[in-house]
Each structure stands twice: as C-alpha cells, then as structure tokens.
C-alpha cells in the first residue's frame with residue numbers, strides 16, 4: 001500500500017485523469033524512453049550492472065530518484081538524468097515501474 005502522501009497520485013502515464021498542470025506526460029514519456037535504454041521498457045534491465053525496476057516498491061523508487069537528484073546517492077548517469085526531474089515526474093515514474101510485473 002502506498003502511504004497517504006502518495007495516495008493522490010494518478011496512475012502514471014495517462015491511465016488516470018490528471019489535471020493538465022500537474023504533470024507533463026510528454027515530458028515523462030521522453031524521460032522514460034531514456035530510462036528504457038538501460039532499465040528496459042518493461043523495467044527489466046538488460047545488463048547485470050543495472051537494477052531491475054519492475055515491481056519494485058514505488059516509495060523506494062521515488063526515494064532513490066530523489067537521492068540521485070540531490071546527490072545523496074552517487075551515480076553519474078542517474079544524477080545526470082535526474083537533475084531536471086520534478087517531484088511529480090519522479091512520483092509518476094516510480095508509480096509506473098512499481099506497477100510492472102517482476103521478471
């Protein structure tokens with residue numbers, strides 16, 4: 001179960017009605033095309049040094065994205081990708097990957 005602070009979240013990427021201003025779906029999709037290069041479109045990584053994201057807890061994924069963005073968790077590519085992500089985008093991406101089936 002998602003904790004209350006995530007309860008208002010729309011299911012990612014147009015599965016639920018979202019106020020237009022809340023999140024730019026095109027921007028999220030552009031981001032996720034980049035994620036797929038390493039983490040797989042299905043959230044299953046193709047390389048053994050990249051973690052699977054599918055089925056991971058949404059709060060955990062969101063916290064990791066925040067940690068990359070802030071530099072608390074250090075990784076060159078992830079920090080680079082995360083630098084312009086908004087909180088809403090990170091939440092939507094975390095919700096999306098957590099909804100995918102594990103391998």
Ligand code: HEC
Pocket residue numbers: 031032034035036037038039049050051052053061062064065074075077078081082093
């Ligand atoms: C260039 C390859 C690459 C791309 C592109 C990439 N990642 Fe990553 N990602 C990694 C690697 C490698 C790690 C593991 C980092 C580490 O070792 O600390 C990682 C870690 C993560 C984690 C933490 C997972 C965990 O189990 O702790 C999340 C969440 C994540 N990436 C999300 C994303 C998202 C969202 C995108 C798209 C915006 C993205 N990644 C794009 C390579 C990539």
